[in-house]
Amino acid sequence: MPEYTLRIRRFDPASGEAAYWDEHTVEMGAKQSVLDALLKVKDDTDGSIGIRCSCQQAICGSCGVRMNGKPGLACNTHLEEAAARVHGVGWNPDTEGEATSEVITVEPMGNMPVIRDLIVDMDEVHWKKIQRVTPWLINKEPVPEREYIVPHDAMVDVTQTMACIQCGACVSDCLAMEVDPLFIGPAGLAKAYRFVGDPRDADKFERLNDLAQDPHGIYDCTHCFNCIDACPKGVDPMSQIMRLRRIAGADEHIEDPNNGHRHEQAFTTLVRDYGLLHEAELLPRSYGGDSWFSKFHPAAGRELLSSLPSIVAAVIRGKVSPKLAIFGHKIPKDGLAEVKQIYEKVEGRGERLELNLYVTGYEDEPEPVGAGAREPAPEASAPATEERATATENEEPQ
Amino acid sequence: MRVAYWPGCVSRGFTPELHGAMEKVAPLLDIELIELDRANCCGAGVIAEHNQELADTLNARTFALAQQTDGELMMNICSTCQGAQSECQERLDANSEYREHVNSTLSEQGLRYEKGINNKNFLWLLVENLGLDELRSRVKRPLTDLRVGPFYGCYIVRPVTRLGIDEEHPRDRYLHMVIEALGGTVVDYAGVYKCCGFPIITMNKEASLA
Numbered sequence: 001m002p003e004y005t006l007r008i009r010r011f012d013p014a015s016g017e018a019a020y021w022d023e024h025t026v027e028m029g030a031k032q033s034v035l036d037a038l039l040k041v042k043d044d045t046d047g048s049i050g051i052r053c054s055c056q057q058a059i060c061g062s063c064g065v066r067m068n069g070k071p072g073l074a075c076n077t078h079l080e081e082a083a084a085r086v087h088g089v090g091w092n093p094d095t096e097g098e099a100t101s102e103v104i105t106v107e108p109m110g111n112m113p114v115i116r117d118l119i120v121d122m123d124e125v126h127w128k129k130i131q132r133v134t135p136w137l138i139n140k141e142p143v144p145e146r147e148y149i150v151p152h153d154a155m156v157d158v159t160q161t162m163a164c165i166q167c168g169a170c171v172s173d174c175l176a177m178e179v180d181p182l183f184i185g186p187a188g189l190a191k192a193y194r195f196v197g198d199p200r201d202a203d204k205f206e207r208l209n210d211l212a213q214d215p216h217g218i219y220d221c222t223h224c225f226n227c228i229d230a231c232p233k234g235v236d237p238m239s240q241i242m243r244l245r246r247i248a249g250a251d252e253h254i255e256d257p258n259n260g261h262r263h264e265q266a267f268t269t270l271v272r273d274y275g276l277l278h279e280a281e282l283l284p285r286s287y288g289g290d291s292w293f294s295k296f297h298p299a300a301g302r303e304l305l306s307s308l309p310s311i312v313a314a315v316i317r318g319k320v321s322p323k324l325a326i327f328g329h330k331i332p333k334d335g336l337a338e339v340k341q342i343y344e345k346v347e348g349r350g351e352r353l354e355l356n357l358y359v360t361g362y363e364d365e366p367e368p369v370g371a372g373a374r375e376p377a378p379e380a381s382a383p384a385t386e387e388r389a390t391a392t393e394n395e396e397p398q
Numbered sequence: 399m400r401v402a403y404w405p406g407c408v409s410r411g412f413t414p415e416l417h418g419a420m421e422k423v424a425p426l427l428d429i430e431l432i433e434l435d436r437a438n439c440c441g442a443g444v445i446a447e448h449n450q451e452l453a454d455t456l457n458a459r460t461f462a463l464a465q466q467t468d469g470e471l472m473m474n475i476c477s478t479c480q481g482a483q484s485e486c487q488e489r490l491d492a493n494s495e496y497r498e499h500v501n502s503t504l505s506e507q508g509l510r511y512e513k514g515i516n517n518k519n520f521l522w523l524l525v526e527n528l529g530l531d532e533l534r535s536r537v538k539r540p541l542t543d544l545r546v547g548p549f550y551g552c553y554i555v556r557p558v559t560r561l562g563i564d565e566e567h568p569r570d571r572y573l574h575m576v577i578e579a580l581g582g583t584v585v586d587y588a589g590v591y592k593c594c595g596f597p598i599i600t601m602n603k604e605a606s607l608a
Binding site for chain 1: 456
């Protein structure tokens with residue numbers, strides 16, 4: 001049986017001692033879980049290691065930890081899988097294409113204070129964020145005498161967010177929350193979508209408006225994708241945040257003081273008119289509104305003024321020509337006409353069309369980017385698809 | 399090798415050194431660039447948060463234009479383009495009904511996207527198609543004694559499944575590998591896979607620059 005060295009971050013705030021690394025070597029099967037190994041060490045060697053766990057079947061959400069830099073549930077992470085990645089986002093072998101490391105660093109989740117060793121204070125951060133989004137249904141009046149009749153598709157649509165088991169893995173590695181602790185964050189906003197998307201809820205607009213006005217709401221997410229990779233249940237919190245933005249901005253036309261909706265509108269309009277992004281126009285329009293005259297808006301003027309030194313420096317150094325900075329660049333006329341045609345056709349439809357792969361699944365094996373020049377699809381993608389399909393079938397609306 | 403080349407917007411705008419360098423480097427690596435000069439902005443995830451179908455259709459147009467060339471594959475030089483285009487491709491490739499719907503919009507322009515385009519960032523192409531040994535053999539002035547800290551950008555390292563990052567293709571180590579192949583010394587630091595914050599520069603400047 002292979003040998004794994006667990007490098008556990010130990011810390012007891014009450015002791016007054018600094019955190020330290022504690023190493024234990026175990027002989028265990030590669031397909032056994034990191035939690036199996038932690039519990040074995042706890043049973044055989046050191047009973048004082050602090051770890052929270054319960055079901056050991058990836059449903060209670062208790063054993064969230066960071067394993068070799070990536071957050072997840074210790075109970076559904078194979079030892080070999082954790083060992084193959086070394087402090088990074090994916091596989092990250094430290095030699096070219098070869099996983100050699102058998103050391104697994106286990107740390108408590110991030111963005112939350114440590115209570116002891118691998119146990120973090122979920123109340124202090126995670127549950128506060130969940131409470132922030134009013135995580136219950138506000139009944140539409142009049143309340144029917146019997147049950148609400150809800151379209152099947154609408155309930156399937158919210159099952160993805162209902163699959164959340166509140167483990168906090170997405171909160172752990174949220175890069176926006178790392179710099180802005182007030183950010184509502186991925187778990188809270190995914191929970192918000194669960195009610196925004198529920199046809200029985202009476203407060204859809206108020207919820208969206210609240211999350212759009214809050215400087216730490218839907219427009220504070222920085223698109224880093226960490227929560228998508230962190231989630232053990234396929235909730236894709238970031239995708240839920242983007243859906244909230246689409247409904248708030250494109251459908252409900254909610255204006256916000258964070259420039260969120262204006263930025264999205266400005267970007268979309270500029271690509272329609274130029275085929276490419278006109279960078280110099282994007283800034284004033286995001287602040288001052290979606291028109292050429294936005295530059296004369298006081299908020300836009302202030303921003304332009306503060307970026308003037310870098311714009312001037314870029315022009316002086318010959319990095320950009322004054323012509324490009326002012327007029328931007330366009331694709332050729334015939335191409336631009338095609339782009340405009342796409343806009344007219346898609347935007348002209350009464351309803352926005354959205355494809356949620358969590359609900360529809362993949363027709364066949366997902367082919368990762370660049371599949372043409374590659375060997376057979378990675379093993380990792382197959383179970384992910386199955387898990388998603390099963391999750392959709394099994395999650396009954398509550 | 400002939401590739402359908404999508405330079406992106408910013409690489410021809412405020413960071414022209416990217417496109418300029420690519421044009422100079424390509425012939426030295428025997429890469430022939432067929433520039434997709436009629437293709438459009440990838441939307442950078444922002445158009446998708448306005449209207450997902452619009453973003454998917456715009457990128458399907460770019461893919462279709464690339465497929466009209468005789469390039470072996472499509473290549474980009476921008477991590478945001480890679481991420482935004484991969485996201486749209488994932489949806490287009492996963493569902494034939496949806497793909498046909500998008501293609502019906504493109505059909506008026508005589509364009510059609512066929513499932514499974516091979517769209518690679520130049521970094522991936524360097525390692526997977528040219529190869530590190532070949533790259534090493536072409537080095538004229540090695541980066542000896544130059545310490546380089548790699549920074550990838552979110553869109554080119556996450557989500558790992560969508561971007562095809564796995565044991566055989568550790569694409570999230572390629573920049574490390576290329577730096578070493580060129581003779582430089584890699585400096586590993588805590589920020590390698592962090593976010594630059596740019597997407598929220600107009601929404602929360604303080605957090606963005608933090």
